[in-house]
Amino acid sequence: MNKTVEKGISDIVGCLIDPIIVFPGGWGDTLPDWLKTAITMERMMGNMKELKGEEPTGTDAGGLRLSHDGFSDSADR
Secondary structure, rough: HHHHHHHHHHHHHHHHHHOOOOOOOOHHHOOHHHHHHHHHHHHHHHHHHHHOOOOOOOHHHHHHHHHHHHHHHOOOO
């Protein structure tokens, strides 16, 4: 199989099934379903932008996930 096609397929599969990593002790175990869906969709949009030659960046939903992990930890103190 062509390496470019193989990488493209791997990237798409990764967007759909790669884990959403959260910090332990935060609210990661109660991550809302709408946010999980948003993270997956933004990963797909980022993948399409990268295929068009744009620089890969973080996503808004991914940033929200990280910020809430931090807020949850600091609120417990």
